[in-house]
Amino acid sequence: MPARTAVVTKKLSEIYELLKDQAAHDAKAAEVGNLLIRLAQTSLDFLSRCTQDSLISRVPGKAYFSFVTHGRGGKMSRAVNRELFDHNCLNKLRHVADGTLARMPPVERGRLLYTVAMSYCCAADLLKTRDQKTPATFFECMIGHLIARAFGVNPRTQVEVLRLEEESSTLPTDFIFDLGSAKPKFHVPVKTSTRERVIQVFAHQRVLDGVHGFGKFKGILVCLAETKLDHKSREVIEICVPKQWNLYQRFIAPMRRFYYFDIPKKYGELVEGEPPMSVVNFSKFFDEAADLAVGR
Amino acid sequence: MPARTAVVTKKLSEIYELLKDQAAHDAKAAEVGNLLIRLAQTSLDFLSRCTQDSLISRVPGKAYFSFVTHGRGGKMSRAVNRELFDHNCLNKLRHVADGTLARMPPVERGRLLYTVAMSYCCAADLLKTRDQKTPATFFECMIGHLIARAFGVNPRTQVEVLRLEEESSTLPTDFIFDLGSAKPKFHVPVKTSTRERVIQVFAHQRVLDGVHGFGKFKGILVCLAETKLDHKSREVIEICVPKQWNLYQRFIAPMRRFYYFDIPKKYGELVEGEPPMSVVNFSKFFDEAADLAVGR
Numbered sequence: 242m243p244a245r246t247a248v249v250t251k252k253l254s255e256i257y258e259l260l261k262d263q264a265a266h267d268a269k270a271a272e273v274g275n276l277l278i279r280l281a282q283t284s285l286d287f288l289s290r291c292t293q294d295s296l297i298s299r300v301p302g303k304a305y306f307s308f309v310t311h312g313r314g315g316k317m318s319r320a321v322n323r324e325l326f327d328h329n330c331l332n333k334l335r336h337v338a339d340g341t342l343a344r345m346p347p348v349e350r351g352r353l354l355y356t357v358a359m360s361y362c363c364a365a366d367l368l369k370t371r372d373q374k375t376p377a378t379f380f381e382c383m384i385g386h387l388i389a390r391a392f393g394v395n396p397r398t399q400v401e402v403l404r405l406e407e408e409s410s411t412l413p414t415d416f417i418f419d420l421g422s423a424k425p426k427f428h429v430p431v432k433t434s435t436r437e438r439v440i441q442v443f444a445h446q447r448v449l450d451g452v453h454g455f456g457k458f459k460g461i462l463v464c465l466a467e468t469k470l471d472h473k474s475r476e477v478i479e480i481c482v483p484k485q486w487n488l489y490q491r492f493i494a495p496m497r498r499f500y501y502f503d504i505p506k507k508y509g510e511l512v513e514g515e516p517p518m519s520v521v522n523f524s525k526f527f528d529e530a531a532d533l534a535v536g537r
Numbered sequence: 538m539p540a541r542t543a544v545v546t547k548k549l550s551e552i553y554e555l556l557k558d559q560a561a562h563d564a565k566a567a568e569v570g571n572l573l574i575r576l577a578q579t580s581l582d583f584l585s586r587c588t589q590d591s592l593i594s595r596v597p598g599k600a601y602f603s604f605v606t607h608g609r610g611g612k613m614s615r616a617v618n619r620e621l622f623d624h625n626c627l628n629k630l631r632h633v634a635d636g637t638l639a640r641m642p643p644v645e646r647g648r649l650l651y652t653v654a655m656s657y658c659c660a661a662d663l664l665k666t667r668d669q670k671t672p673a674t675f676f677e678c679m680i681g682h683l684i685a686r687a688f689g690v691n692p693r694t695q696v697e698v699l700r701l702e703e704e705s706s707t708l709p710t711d712f713i714f715d716l717g718s719a720k721p722k723f724h725v726p727v728k729t730s731t732r733e734r735v736i737q738v739f740a741h742q743r744v745l746d747g748v749h750g751f752g753k754f755k756g757i758l759v760c761l762a763e764t765k766l767d768h769k770s771r772e773v774i775e776i777c778v779p780k781q782w783n784l785y786q787r788f789i790a791p792m793r794r795f796y797y798f799d800i801p802k803k804y805g806e807l808v809e810g811e812p813p814m815s816v817v818n819f820s821k822f823f824d825e826a827a828d829l830a831v832g833r
Contacts, residue, residue, distance in 0.1 A: 411780075412781065412784060413781075440736075440737050440740045440741070441736050441737070441740070443740065444736045444737070444739065444740035444743070444785075444789055445736070447740070447743065447788060447789050448784055448785070448788045448789060450788075451787070451788030451789075452784070452788060485708065485709075488708060488744055488748070489740075489744070491747070492743060492744045492746075492747030492748060493740055493743050493744060493747075493789075
């Protein structure tokens, strides 16, 4: 590994560890936002020195590219949506930490958030070998911070259930945001992609609905994308099972929102489905956070 | 790889491919049973020439060992339950194919079935690198055959749902055994281990209960074991989440049976739980198949 690459790897790893610790300690703290910015800066700087190779998009209306490293053991990053990735967002990064995201125009806000999320993921794809864990954890920290800040409350990762029983029991979950007594509570699973594992999201929601009554916990899925890149053929597809989503929404438990950074084409169409499912860009969260917080 | 090992690998691979094809074509055919026997014979012959190393069992009351190959790149098989593995079962293998399993004493039958299931899995652990797919597929073929033969009907792997809709839709599942109109139908997920993925089993059952009404499809999980071997420390544990099983059974959907080849200690205790969950040795299936087939 060239010396410069080793330096970037070490720097990213240090910021990542700080981010993880800070987010666990106080997800909504401004420091977490600052670490997200530093991670994005470092990643973008590294990526700006990589090549971008166009990919063959099998998703109508979307164009993708990969960041690529050269030389021995050259690597390809995951597929990046050309329209959503903003190479010139360095001067906008401050919005991630200074509480002004809601004031940005929605499309620009969506591109900024997509770029911040993808830049670290792509850097990790190129610098590490088969590393799926740090991008997933980073993405959780990012979402945890942004939602905690908007709601003014830190998340938990388990819910007490079965208070009638002698022995109390807990259900491990992704994030739970509890805005206080008589205020809304949110069940927020966070995934870089769901694939066939999405059934877990609905099933956890079902347990919460069953234990606490319908509507007590509002289910909000936050997901990066559903792209899959075939490294040999260089083709990008989106892995979607919209008919199964419809079944799960109707027969397991209804989810209130599905926020995506890059909305998969077939899931976007579920907005017109029966029943309609609210699949929207994550940037919209900042427009509706205040309404969600008062139960609207 | 020594020449003899290459010969075994090739022979196992040939029988495995035949088994997969035959099981897909006609799961209940006698030929599938014969192939299961050939696979077990070949695997046991190979394993009899491997060393058995004792493992450190962290499961009270259970002793485990690993089959081990020596020389460069020596490997360890998954953990094998000492009490359940029958090294001298060659002369009993015929019971797997001649329809006489139900006439064997239950404990002997359980050991035979465990040995047949584990022998191929262990051989694959030793002969292949990170091969999780062929043991899982082999196990599905074995269970598919045994249940299909007992019920006299081949399984399907999807269910039609939503007949009211314009466009019909299907739910991909593990095995579905449909004994005919006005007769019982079974939803039979098959896993070598479930870990945290078990929630999918309950969630699929929930969709079937929702679409077809409660009790139309009886849920039967068939699972090999829940052991986990740490190759460094040589410790064996069972990964169990009994409190979550209780929640899933109550709040997602009730499963009728949980058949294990090696019953995990903590899941075995759920028989005394509230509600009681029917976690039993798979050998018991052959005693109760006739009752299940008439809806008892």
